[in-house]
Amino acid sequence: MSIQSSRAVGACLAASLVLAFAMLGSAAGQQTATLVWRGESFPIAVAGGDFNVGDAARALGFTVSRDTTTGVLSITGDGHRLVAGPGTSQVPVDQRIVEISKPMRSVQGVLYAPADFFERALFPLGKATGTYDATKRVWTVVESRVATAGGVPSGPVSVDVAVVHVAPTTQVVMRESGAARFEPRLIESGLQVRWVDRKVTAPFAERRFDDPLVAAVRFEGDTATVVFRESGLTARAYPLTAPDRVVVEVGRLVEAPPIEPAAPPPPPVPALTIVVDPGHGGAEIGAIGPGGLQEKEVTLQIARRVAAAIPRVVSSRVVLTRDSDSAISLDDRTSLANHEKAGLFLSLHANSSRAAGAHGSETYYLSLESSDRLASEAARRENQPILGTGQATGSATNPDLDFILWDLAQSAHLNESSRLAEAIQNKLNVVSKTENRGIKQAPFRVLAGATMPAVLVEVGFISHPEEEKQLRSATFQESVADAIAKAVGEFFVKRPGAAPVAGPTPGATPSPAR
C-alpha cells in the first residue's frame, strides 16, 4: 500500500471514529463544546443544544453551590450572585431578573441552559461577553470593555421594626432597606444599636409595644434603643441578610444551676424541627363563633396540644410561633420557621363562612397559579442589560426578584405540601371524625414565605354552632392534635428518598420556644 493510500485509510478511520463518537454522543443527547477564556480551553457538556451551567461557571472562576433538594445552582463571584434552577426561564442576577428564551432543565441531576443564558446572564456576571461558534462548538469569551464602578450604596438606610415574642425571649427585628454596619451597646435600661457607615431614616421617634420584655423602641439620630420592660434583662444583637436586618434578642438572665455530680447527660437534640403556627393572636382575633369562641384562643390551645403530640410520634423539636396571646405578622411566622431551618410548617386555623351549612375540616397548601404569571411579567419588565455599571441596582431588595428566588425554592416543596395536606385530611377524617372537605390550594400569605413543606389546617368551622362546641372541647382538641401528629409521622415514613425521622421518643417534650 502506498503512503498516500495509507494516509487515506487513516483519514477514513479517523473520520469514522469521529463520526462514531458523534453518533454516540447524539444518541445519548450529549456532546461537548469548548469554552475559551483567558487563553485556556475548558470542556462544557452539551445536551440537546443546551450547555452545562456548572461547567461554564467554574471555567469562568465562579464558585458554584448546588441545593440538593431543588437542584438550584447558586453562582457567586466578585461580589455578584446568580441563581439558576430547572424549569424556569427567569434568572435572578443580583437585584435584577433576566428572562431567557426557554426554561433551564435538569438532565440526570445536572443543570443545562440555552445559549442566551450565558450571553445575557452568566458572562456579564463575570464582566465578559461571549459568542458561540456552532460549527466549531466553541464559546469564545472575552472581558467586557464596559467600565465598572464598584462601591457600596452609601445613601440613607430606612428601617422598619417588628417585635415578636416567642417565649422565653423577644426578638426585635429591624429590617433595613440595604446592608449597613452597626455597633450594639448594652446599657442598663436596654440595648442600643448604632449604625456606623450609613445614615438612618427612622420609621418613628418612639413606639411602645405590648410585650412582656420590650417596653418600647426609640430612634435618635443613627441610634435605635430597645427599651427593656424590667431590670435584670439582657440582650444581644446580630445581623441577618436577605432581607438585611438587625435582630435584637431580649431575654432574662438565667442563673446557672448548681452542678450536680451525678447529673445524667442531656438528651440529644433532635435533628428535625417542626414549626407549629397558631393562627391569629393579639388584636387580630380571627373568626368568632356564634357562641363567642374566638379563633385565636382555639388555635393556641390546639397548637399546644399538637406541640406535645408530635414528639411522641416523630423525634423532633417543635417550635410554636406564639405561645401567648400576641400579635405576629404573617411574614414573621414563616421567617421564624426559615430561621429555625424547620422541616415542616403547620399553620392551624378554625374556619368561618357566611354559608350556614359550611362545616368540616380542610387543609390548604399554597396556590402558585396566579403568582407564576406575575413572576413572568416581572421578569419581562426587568429584562434589561445587566451589570452595566458592574454593581447591583439599588440597595433595597427587589420584591419581584425575592419572589422568583422563593418560587424556585418553593416549587420543589409543593408536592410535599400536597402530600402532607392529604395525610392530615385523611387522619382528621378518621381520628377526629370531621367531615372531610378535602385538600385545597389558595394564595395564603402565611404559606408564601415558607421554604419547606407548609400547610394551613382548618380544623373545623367556628361559625357552625355544633362545630364551635366541638372546638371548645378538650377531647376534640386532643383528637385533632393526635390526628395531625400521626399524619406528620406518616408523612416522614412515606417520604421518598429521605430517612424517616420516625420512632416514638417517650419523654420527649416540645420546645415551644428557643
Add this chain to the structure above:
Amino acid sequence: MSRRAAALLLVAMAVAVGVLLLVNRPSSTGPQFRRRLTFLRVSPAAGPVTPQPGSRTTPAESVRVTLFFADSTEGKLHPEERDIAKPAGAEAYLRALFEELSRGPARPGLIGVIPQRIQLRNGFLMPTGEVVLDLAVDSSLSFGSDEELSIVAALVDTTLQNVANTQRVRVLVNGEPAESLGGHVDLTRPLSFLRDQLAR
C-alpha cells in the same frame, strides 16, 4: 384638466365630506358617552327590554354584568347576571360593580359575601391594565379563611369577568398595601382569577 380645475374639485369634495359628517353626528348622548368605553366587556342584551313608564333607561344605556355570590350551603361562588345602567367611566364602572356585589344576589339560594363594613373607597383602572380596588375595611371586622377567600374571590373574579383587557386586581386596605384582609389571603401582590372558589 387644468391645475386650477383640479384644485376647485378637491375643495368641493372636502366641503361635501364636511357637510355629511355634520349631518350624521350623534345627537342624543351626553358628553360623557362620546368616547367609546373600551374597558366595558358588554354582553348583548338577552331580549328586548320594555321601557318602564318614567324610566329613561333604554337597552342602549344598560350593560350586562356578571356578579359572583356564594351559595348558602357550602359557600362556593356562583355567577349571576344582571343589567345595570351603563356607567360613565372606569371608576364609575368599578364602583357600580362593587355596589351590585354589596347589594347581594337576586337568585334564591345565594348570599352576598361583602360585609356592610367593607366599602369601596376608590377603584382605578391603571394604564398597565391592572385594576386597583381600595377598600375601606372596619378594623373590628374579623374573618375565617373561607369567608375571606369568598370576599376576595368575589371582588377579584367579578372585576376580571367584567372589565375587559385586564388580568390582575390589586387590593388596598384603607388606602395602603396590606398583608391580607384578615390574616389569610395574600394581598401583597395583585391577584388573578381565583378559580378554586367557584362552584364547579
